[in-house]
Amino acid sequence: MNLFAFNLPLIALIPFLGAPLAAYAAKFSRQASAWVAALVTLLSLALLGPIIHLPFDNQTLIQSWSWLPSLGLDFAFRLDGLALLFTLLILLIGLLVILYARYYLSAKDSMGRFFAYLLMFMGSMLGIVLSENLIQLVVFWELTSLTSFLLISYWQHQQDARDGARMALAITGAGGLAMLAGVLLIGHIVGSFNLTEVLAAGDQIRQHDWYLPALVLILLGVFTKSAQFPFHFWLPHAMAAPTPVSAYLHSATMVKAGIFMLARLFPALSGTEAWGWLVGGAGMITMVLGAYTALFKHDLKGLLAYSTISHLGLITLLFGFSTQLAAVAAIFHIINHATFKASLFMVAGIIDHECGTRDMRQVNGLLKYMPHTAVLAMIAASAMAGVPLLNGFLSKEMFFEQAVTATDGNSFMWAIPVLVTIGAIFSVAYSLRFIHDVFFNGEPVGLTKTPHEPPRFMKIPVDILVMLCLGVGIAPMILVAPILSVAVAASLQTTPPEFSLAIWHGLNLPLIMSFIAMGIGAVVYFNRHKLFRWHDETLPRIDARTLFNMFLHGLLVFAGKVSRLFDQGSLQNAVSWVLVTAVVALVFGFSQFDSPLLGDRSLLSVDLLTLAMASVLIVASIITAYMHKRRLVALIIVGVIGLIVSLGFVKFSAPDLALTQLSVEVVTIVLLLLALFFLPQHTPQERSRKRLTRDLILSVTAGVSVMMLAMAVLSRDYAPISDFFIENSKPGGGGTNVVNVILVDFRGFDTLGEIVVLALAGLGIFALLQNLRLPAPMRDIDGREWNHDPHPPIMQTLTRLLFPLMLLVAVFIFLRGHNLPGGGFIAGLIAAVALISQYLANGIDWTNARIKTDMHVVIGLGLMAAVITGIVAMMLSYPFLTSAFTYVKWPIVGKFEIASAMAFDLGVFLVVIGATVLILVELGKLSHASHQVFEQERS
Amino acid sequence: MEWLVSLVIGVMTASGVYLVLRARTFPLVLGLTLLSYAVNVFLFAMGRLQVGQAAIIRPEATAYTDPLPQALVLTAIVIAFGMTAFLIVLALKARSELGNDHVDGLIYVAEEQANNKNESKSGASS
Known part of the structure; x- marks a missing residue:
């Protein structure tokens, strides 16, 4: 087997497998957990x-397996330039974050839990970028x-972490759900969920009537994930997460997932006016609003969060321009933003770590306390501002150029550069x-500890990222051009346009815009105090969290009210709703029915015995309902009904059913008797006459409707599908009892499901009865004391004598079941009755x-036994539960059939007995x- | 005969429905038991009623009963037992947790308790 035939899914799945390992390793040492996480990433x-070269050779690697062939779904992975770029970002920045987190987390924090979550996140993210199938992509997306959610709420004891996580998840x-709907629409339009086909069908999608709904739904997914206006507000609240999480999720990876979708579906969706307005509009508002708000945040991470929102808006805006060069700029900025923003978050974490606060009104003058970190932070922040010779400058210049040129002909085009x-000024x-x-x-204000440089290894990830900022800024053609051009080629699905990553393009409009931004930006900053005052005094405070919580609360209250309308905690009420609906549907169905109620099948004649039995049954049913207040009597009458049914x-002509019904009847009555002991012996009178009348009407209507329905069917001929079973029972299943062959062979999988249900019911009851203590009545309903000789000798002797016989009957019924009435179910019930009678008689x-x-x-x-029978068939490469049979000759017994279905039936037998x-x-x-308590009290 | 069986199904359904609408757990379980009889017989009857037909494959037999509804009903009977057992134990658990065997909602229980208190008070005063 060639390992490299399925390494794409492995890349995405290995982190999931590594997650429990990382959690487990934390048992041994904190270091071990970090090592496991790092090794898994490596x-x-x-x-x-081995496949990294493929995108550079213009090849798209697709590895797929059939998943749900009937729906045309494949489990499919894809590696092209865009996927490669994101995979590298996720894995490399992930590696740095793991190193950083190792030193960031304090001794109180659980290392194992953190790294397990982080790895699971990494796997999900890799799944998104490597998916070829869109449905599969949405699964990873969710x-x-x-x-x-798990990562943001990592510090579970903090209220704001829980709230922030919940908001982000909601x-x-x-x-994500909107995106699923959008993807389904696209799949419907194109006829395939595979990206290869979807990306090639751009024109078809854009011209389809459902293009707009599909676009809007997908953009809802994109905008929520990438924190675009008006869904941006969750991101600042997600800053309650540990800083490594913010550095990883909220700068480099997760928030880029939305943007990734824009890049991925660019050839399929972009280029229309709707795309331009929606994507460009959201991007523009987000960019300006984010940059403006960031300036007023006193919390370091708050500033970075809004700055991230702003930069995400910038990238979205670029995609909104719909030109090829804009896509180049967007993808370039994705790389640059990931590097400088991740490093800035890490610096914020270091400062928080060393100062105990992130409030910029307290944290001042740190240059002399931590010069190394200061230099790193200054370079990264300059890259964020777009200072020349740093990577941010290059993509920003490309962005400005697009802003000036991409929207030619639009009457608002002057507004865009402005x-x-x-x-940029706020930025x-x-x-x-x-x-x-x-x-x-100046100096730090009111810090509880003196800040100093962090541990060396905590700075290494920042060193590397800042080095990249510088390197890309100075030598872009060498460091970034190759991967950028393959990523762009994959995103556009065509040869990338000519672009130049030169640092100096001559004195042009974009450069002038850069200088204006820097000049006025500096002026704005140094007049910040006036601005802050103005901001605090004039603008109303809108806290998105309060609004969101109000909305959520309102939603819950509303949902509660709606369900209270139908369900007042009363089962009677709920059941009568169901019944009324069923009766109405039935009456409606009958009234739509224009052929006569009865068909023309010749009816059987009634014989006297059947008539007598049926009369007893009818009377017994009515008595049960009428006398239900005397519970023991009602129960005995129910037993009579069951016997007549059998x-x-x-x-x-249904011997198997008769046997089953008979044995089930015995256990059911024993069961209900046992339970009745703990329940009141009679039912008190109900108060409401009106309700009784309603129930009577409802039940009579239900009874008459069911009777009519039954009669309508019984008086008509039909073409059964059972001929197949009758014909194949002997030659195919090796048994003459067709009912049993259906159970253990033709429909064996159903039976497996049924015994699983029975097993679960048994185990569930066992669990329910654990530690259950119920007051037992001292006397029966008529005030007599219980008999304190519960095990009469005659019964004891008799049941002990009968026990082997009963078991023998059970075995006999089991063995003959394949050919004559019997089988696992019935034999199991008989054996269970044998055992239970021992318990009853002997204690x-x-x-x-x-x-x-x-x-x-x-x-x-x-x-x-049942499952293994099925698996053996699979191992012999037959479908699950295929059965085989052969005949052997035994002494005395003679010719005897052995079928693998018998092993399955043995499983049924055992489960029935056990449960x-x-x-x-x-x-x-x-x-x-409770009897023991009773006895003790007597003595 | 068909009319008779349909009538039996109808009566069992009616009694079952009436019991299911009661306010206490035990009649409810009895009602479900009756309903499951009715449903099983109904399902079984979908293979049409046949008296004295062969159920087992024999060379001399010419026609057979419909085995498929029988197989369905056979498992349905066993599952109905599992369900009844689970329900009745749930009823016991509810009795131990809530101290009563009501299924008609907490509002009614509270009302009844209030009534009982008043009654016992009036009984004491008289």
């Missing part, structure tokens, strides 16, 4: 190694929402604030001492315990 990188999760410049101002407020501007099965202690088998084990063995006995004995123990 392993993913190593798997990327996984990033979930894992980022907004990005909802956006707004862009305003955004310069807040970058300056980051540098000047933190590292200069006789009915005999009459109408729990006596029987438990002799039957030591734990019924849990019996259930487990039964399920195992039934477990249920009844657990219930019996309960009354046993």
Whole structure:
């Protein structure tokens, strides 16, 4: 097997596998957990190694496996330039963040949990960028929402962390749902969910009537994820996360997922007016608003959060221009922003770590305390501001140039460069604030500790990132041009346009805009105090969190009210709603029915015995309903009904059903008797006459409707599908009892499901009865004391004698089941009755001492037998649960059939015994315990 | 015969529905038991009623009963038992947690308790 045939899915899945490992390693040492996380990341990188050259050779690697072929879905991965760029960003920055987090997290924080979450997030992110199938992409998309929820709420004891995480999850999760809807629409338009086809069908999508809905839905996903206006407000609240998380998720990766989608679907969706207005508009507003707000944030991370929003807006705006060169600039800025913003977040974390606060009104003049960090921060912040010789400058210049040229012909075109410049002015101002407020501007105010340089390894990730900022800024053609051009080629799905990453383009409009931004930005910053006062006094405070919480609260209250309309905690009420609906639907159905109620099938004649039995049954049913207040009497009458039903099965040629009904009847009545012991012996009179009348009408209507329905069917002929089963039962399944062959062979999978349900019911009951203590009545309903000789000798002797016989019957019924009435279900019930009668006659202690088998084990063995039978068939490369049979000759017995279905039936047999006995004995123990209390009190 | 069986199904359904609409757990469980009889017989009857037909494959048999509804009903009977058992234990658990066997909502329980208190008070005063 060639490992490299499936390394794309492995790259994305290895972090998921590594997550529990990282959590486990934390048991041994904190260091170990970080090492595991780093090694897992390196392993993913190593798997990327052998295929990394493909995008550079203009090849797109696709690895796919059939997933749901009937829906045309594949489990498919794709590596092209764009995917490669993002994979590298995710893995490399992830590696740096892991190193940083190792030193950032304090001794109180759980290392294992952090790295496990981080790895799961990394895997989800890789899944997004490497997906070829759009549905699969959305699955990973939602996984990033979930894992980022875990990461943001990492400090679970903090209220703001929990709130922020919930908000992020609600907004990005909802956006993900919108995106799923959009993807489904696109799949419908194109006829495929594979990117290869979708990207090639751009014109078809744009001309389709559903283009606009699809676009809007996908953009909802993009805008929520990438914090675009008006969904931007979750990002600042997500800053309650530990700083490594902010550096990773909220600068380099997760918020870029939305942008990634813009780049990915660019050939399929872009180029229309709607795209331009929606994408460009949201991007423009977000860019200016984010930059403006960032200046007024006193919290370092708050400033960076809004700056991130602004830069994401810038990238979105570039995609909104729809030109090829704008896409180049956008992708270039994605790389640059990831490097400088991740390093700035790390610096913010270092400052927080060393000063105990991130408030820029307190944190001042740190240059002399931590010169190394200061230099790094200043370079990164300058890159953010767009200072020449740094990477931010280059992409910003490209951005300005696009702002000036890309929108020719639009009547608002003059506004775009102006707004862009305003955004840039604030961008310069807040970058300056980051540098000047933190590292200069006097002395620190009111810090609890003296700041100093952080541990060396905490700075290394920042060193590397800042080095990249400088390197890309000075030598872009060498460092970034190759990967940029393959990423652009993949995003545009065509050869990339000519672009130049020169530092000097001559004195042109973009350069002038840069100078204006820097000049006015500096002026704005140095007049900041006036501006802050004006901002604090004049602008109303809108706290998005309060609004969001109000909205959420309102939604919950509203939902509660709506469900209270239908459900007042009353089962009667709920059931009557269901019944009324069913009756109305039925009556409506009958009234639409224009053929006569009865068909022309010749009816059977009634014989006297059947008539008598049916009359008893009808009377018994009515008595049960009428006498239900006397519970014991009602229960006994229900037993009568069950017995007559089983006789009915005999009459109408269904021996298997009769046997099953009979044995189930026994256990059901025993069960209900045991339970009745703990419930009131009679039902008090109900108060409402009106309700009784309503119920009577409802039940009679239901009864008449069902009767009519049954009659309508019974009086018509039909073409059964059962001929197939009858014909193939013997030659295909090797048995003459068709019912049993259907159960264990034709529909074996259904039966497996059914015994699983039974097993779960048994185990669930066991769990429910644990530690349950119920007051047991001292006397029966007529005030008589219980008989304190619960185990009469005659019954004891008789049941002990009968026990082997009963088991023998069970085995007999089991063995003949394939060919004659019987089988696992019935045999299991008979054996269960045999066991239970021992418990009843001899008491729990006596029987438990002799039957030591734990019924849990019996259930487990039964399920195992059934499943293994199925798996054996699979291993012989037949479908699951295919059965085989052969005949052997035994002495005395003669020719005997052995079918693999019998092993399956054995599983059924064991599960039925296990579950039934477990249920009844657990219930019996309960009354046993209360009897013991009773006896003690007597003596 | 068909009319008789339909009538039986109808009566069992009516009684079952009436019991399911009661306010206490035990009648509810009885009602569900009755309903499951009705449903099982109904399902079984979908294979049409056949008296004295072969259920087992034999060379001399010419026609057979419909085995498919029978197989469906067979498992339905067993599952109905599992469900009844689970329900009744749930009823016991509810009794132990809530101290009563009501299923008609907490509002009614509170009302009834208030009534009982008043009654016992008036009884004491008289």
